[in-house]
Amino acid sequence: MEIFLSALETLWRLDVILALLVGAVGGVIIGAIPGVGPAVAIAILLPATFSMEPIVGLTMLLGIYGASMYGGAIPAILINTPGTPVNALTTYDGHAMTRQGQAGRALSLAYSASFFGGIFSVICLVILSPYIAKVAPLFGSRDILMAALLGVILVVIAHRGQTFAAGMLVFFGMFLDTVGMESVRYTKRFTFDQSWLLSGFDLIVVLLGLFALSQAFVLLVGRDRKTQVAPVAGKLFSGMAELFRYKRVAACSSGFGVIMGIIPGVGEFLPQFFSYPLAQNLSKEPQRFGHGSPEGLIASESANNAVPAAAMIPLLALGIPGEALTAMMLSVFYVHSIIPGPALFQTQPDFLVTLYLCLFLVNILVLVVLMMTTNTLLKVINVPGRFLGACILVLSFVGVYSLRNSIIDCAVCAVFGLIGYILKRLKLPLVPIILGMVLGGIMEQRFRASLARIETPLDFINRPISGTIFAIIIIALIAHCVALIRARNKRLLNPGI
Amino acid sequence: MAQKQSDASGVLAVEEQPGEAIFALAVCVASAALVLQIDDQTKWLEGSSLLVQPRFWPSLCLAGFSIFALCHLLSSVARQVRSGKYGFFPWAELANWAQPMEYALYFMGYVFLVPQLGYLPTTLLVLPALTLRSGYRKGRVLLAAAAVGLCTVLVFKSFLQVRIPGGHFYELLPDGLRNVLILYF
Numbered sequence: 001m002e003i004f005l006s007a008l009e010t011l012w013r014l015d016v017i018l019a020l021l022v023g024a025v026g027g028v029i030i031g032a033i034p035g036v037g038p039a040v041a042i043a044i045l046l047p048a049t050f051s052m053e054p055i056v057g058l059t060m061l062l063g064i065y066g067a068s069m070y071g072g073a074i075p076a077i078l079i080n081t082p083g084t085p086v087n088a089l090t091t092y093d094g095h096a097m098t099r100q101g102q103a104g105r106a107l108s109l110a111y112s113a114s115f116f117g118g119i120f121s122v123i124c125l126v127i128l129s130p131y132i133a134k135v136a137p138l139f140g141s142r143d144i145l146m147a148a149l150l151g152v153i154l155v156v157i158a159h160r161g162q163t164f165a166a167g168m169l170v171f172f173g174m175f176l177d178t179v180g181m182e183s184v185r186y187t188k189r190f191t192f193d194q195s196w197l198l199s200g201f202d203l204i205v206v207l208l209g210l211f212a213l214s215q216a217f218v219l220l221v222g223r224d225r226k227t228q229v230a231p232v233a234g235k236l237f238s239g240m241a242e243l244f245r246y247k248r249v250a251a252c253s254s255g256f257g258v259i260m261g262i263i264p265g266v267g268e269f270l271p272q273f274f275s276y277p278l279a280q281n282l283s284k285e286p287q288r289f290g291h292g293s294p295e296g297l298i299a300s301e302s303a304n305n306a307v308p309a310a311a312m313i314p315l316l317a318l319g320i321p322g323e324a325l326t327a328m329m330l331s332v333f334y335v336h337s338i339i340p341g342p343a344l345f346q347t348q349p350d351f352l353v354t355l356y357l358c359l360f361l362v363n364i365l366v367l368v369v370l371m372m373t374t375n376t377l378l379k380v381i382n383v384p385g386r387f388l389g390a391c392i393l394v395l396s397f398v399g400v401y402s403l404r405n406s407i408i409d410c411a412v413c414a415v416f417g418l419i420g421y422i423l424k425r426l427k428l429p430l431v432p433i434i435l436g437m438v439l440g441g442i443m444e445q446r447f448r449a450s451l452a453r454i455e456t457p458l459d460f461i462n463r464p465i466s467g468t469i470f471a472i473i474i475i476a477l478i479a480h481c482v483a484l485i486r487a488r489n490k491r492l493l494n495p496g497i
Numbered sequence: 498m499a500q501k502q503s504d505a506s507g508v509l510a511v512e513e514q515p516g517e518a519i520f521a522l523a524v525c526v527a528s529a530a531l532v533l534q535i536d537d538q539t540k541w542l543e544g545s546s547l548l549v550q551p552r553f554w555p556s557l558c559l560a561g562f563s564i565f566a567l568c569h570l571l572s573s574v575a576r577q578v579r580s581g582k583y584g585f586f587p588w589a590e591l592a593n594w595a596q597p598m599e600y601a602l603y604f605m606g607y608v609f610l611v612p613q614l615g616y617l618p619t620t621l622l623v624l625p626a627l628t629l630r631s632g633y634r635k636g637r638v639l640l641a642a643a644a645v646g647l648c649t650v651l652v653f654k655s656f657l658q659v660r661i662p663g664g665h666f667y668e669l670l671p672d673g674l675r676n677v678l679i680l681y682f
Contacts, residue, residue, distance in 0.1 A: 048657045161511035164569035168524065171561035175531070178555040187540040187551040190531070213604065217597035220631060386631035387638065391645050393600065394624050397607055398649065402659035410608040414601045421597050425590070426514045444554045451548055 007353035019056045023063015024365040031071025031083045038068040039211040044399045054336040059358040066308045067366045073110040089272045089300035096292035108239030113298040117305035118363035120254035125309045133345035136317040145446035146469035148439045151264030157480040166432045173436020176201045196408045205409045209416025210430045212396040217421040219389025249279045253299045257306025264314045264322040268307040275303035324431045327438045515587035521570040528563040615664025617682035620646040655681040
C-alpha cells in the first residue's frame with residue numbers, strides 16, 4: 001500500500017502528467033499519419049528524454065508507443081493505409097466496413113478493442129509482477145545469456161520468408177556492437193585506427209539513421225498520397241457495448257498479444273496473425289472475415305495493443321528488450337543508471353508501480369482523446385508525404401546532434417539512413433539490426449560472466465532455467481524447420497501458390 | 498475460409514524485389530572483407546583460452562554474418578533465376594538507391610551550418626529550402642515549413658533545453674540579444 005501511495009504521489013506531479021498528455025496525444029497523432037510511426041518518433045525524442053527523470057521520459061515514450069497503435073487504426077480503417085505496420089490486418093475488415101458506410105462503427109470498435117487489449121495487458125503485467133519479482137532474481141548469467149539467444153533466434157525465424165536476410169542483419173547488428181574498445185582487456189576491435197571508432201557505434205545514432213532518417217528519405221523521394229477523408233458520423237461510444245458481445249475474441253486476442261509480447265524477439269507485428277485465424281475459427285460467420293467482420297477487427301486491434309505493456313516484462317525483469325521500441329527505451333534506463341533486470345523489482349518497486357499506473361492511465365487518456373477528437377485528427381492524415389519527410393529530416397538532426405554535438409555522429413547517422421533506405425526499398429527488416437546490437441552486447445557480457453563457472457559447453461545449460469530456455473530454442477528451431485518443409489511441400493503440390 | 502486465411506497471410510508474404518541479388522552480393526563482399534581484416538583489427542592474447550580472447554566474439558559475429566549473407570545471396574540469385582522478373586543489374590532501381598544522397602547532403606549541410614549560423618536561423622532556412630526542393634511552391638506551405646521549424650526550435654532548444662550550442666553568428670549580435678539567442682535559440 002505504501003508503495004502504491006508513493007507511486008500515486010509521483011504520478012500527481014506536473015511533469016509526469018504533462019509527459020502522459022504529450023505521449024497520449026502525440027502518439028495518437030503520430031500513429032494517424034501514415035509514414036511516421038512510433039519508431040521514428042521515439043528515436044527522435046529519445047535524446048531529449050535523457051535530461052528528464054526516467055519516469056517522465058519513459059512515460060512519454062510508452063505513451064507514444066501505446067497511443068500510436070490506437071491512432072494507426074484511423075487511416076487503416078478510413079483510407080486503407082495502416083498508420084503503423086501493426087495495423088496491417090485492421091485494413092481487412094476496418095476498411096471494408098468503411099466501404100459499407102460503417103466507418104463510425106469500425107472506428108468505435110477499433111478504439112474499444114484497442115482499449116480492451118491495452119488494459120488487459122496492464123492487468124496481466126500487474127498480476128504477473130509478484131511472480132516476476134520472485135522468478136527474475138533466479139536468473140543468473142547463463143540464464144540471461146540463453147534468454148538473449150532465444151531472442152536472437154526468434155527474431156530470425158519470426159521473419160518467415162526472409163530468414164537468411166534476418167539472420168544476416170541480426171549478426172550485422174551484433175558485429176556493430178563489437179566495434180570499438182572492448183571493456184575487459186581494453187583492446188581495439190575493428191577501429192581501423194580511427195579515434196572516432198574507439199567508442200563504437202552509438203545505438204541511438206544507428207537507430208536514428210535506420211528508422212528516422214531513412215523514413216525521411218523514403219518520404220522525400222516518394223510521391224504524395226492523394227486522399228479525401230470524409231468526416232466520421234455516428235456515436236464513437238457505442239463500440240464498448242458491441243465489444244462485449246465479442247468478449248471471447250477480444251480476450252483470446254489480447255492473450256495472444258500478451259504472450260507474444262513477453263517472448264523476446266517476436267515483436268508487436270506477429271500476434272495479430274495468430275489471433276486473426278483463431279477468431280475466424282471461433283466465429284459463427286467466418287465468411288465475413290476480410291469483408292467487414294467486427295470480430296476480425298477486434299482480433300487484430302486487441303492483439304496489437306496488448307503488446308506494449310507485455311513487452312515491458314522481459315525488459316524490466318531481465319533487461320532483455322523484446323523488440324525495437326523497448327530496445328530504444330533500454331537506453332533511457334542506462335542513461336539514468338537504472339539497470340533493468342532481476343534487482344529492479346527489489347530495489348525500486350515504487351518506480352515499477354508508477355510505470356504500471358502510467359500505462360493504465362495512457363490507455364484511458366488515449367480513449368478519451370480519440371472519442372473526442374477523431375474528426376479533428378482526420379486533418380493530419382492529409383499532411384503531404386514529402387513535407388513530412390523534410391520535417392523528419394530536421395527533427396532527426398536534433399536527436400543525433402544533441403547527443404554529443406558530434407558532426408561525425410551525424411555523418412554516421414546519414415550513412416545508416418542510406419542503408420535503411422535501401423533496406424526499405426528491398427523490403428528487408430530493420431529491427432534485426434537493432435536487436436542484434438542490443439542482444440549481442442548483452443550476450444557477450446553474460447557469456448564472459450558465465451565463463452568462470454564453465455568447464456564444458458554443456459555447463460551453459462545445466463541450470464534448470466537455462467536448460468529450459470535451451471529446450472525452447474530447440475523446439476522453436478524444429479517447429480520452424482517443420483513449417484518450412486510443409487510450406488515447400490505445399491508449393492510443390494500447388495505450383496500456382 | 499481457407500481463402501480468407503491466405504488473405505491474412507498475404508500481409509506476411511515476401512515478394513521478390515529488384516536489386517535484391519546485387520545487394521546480397523555487396524553484403525557478401527563486405528562481410529568477406531571484414532573477415533579478412535579480423536587478424537589486423539582484433540587482438541589474440543597468448544596464453545589465454547579461445548573463449549576469453551578479445552577476437553572470439555567479433556569472429557563469432559562475423560562468421561554468422563558471412564554465412565547468412567552467403568545463404569541470402571544464393572537464395573536471392575536462385576529466386577531471380579527462377580522468376581526471371583528482374584535483371585541482375587536493374588539500373589533504374591540502382592539509380593533509385595542513389596536518389597536520397599542529395600537529401601543526405603542537405604542533412605550534412607544543415608549539420609555544418611548550425612554551429613555557424615545558429616540553430617534557429619539554420620532551421621528557418623533549411624526547412625523551407627527543403628520544402629521548396631520537394632516541389633511545393635505555395636506560400637502557405639512555405640510558411641507552414643517555417644512555422645514547423647520555429648516550433649521545433651522552441652520545443653527542443655527553448656523548452657527541453659537539448660544540448661545544441663549557439664552559432665558563431667550570434668557572437669556578432671549585441672550582448673542582451675546574444676545571450677538570449679545562445680540560451681534559447
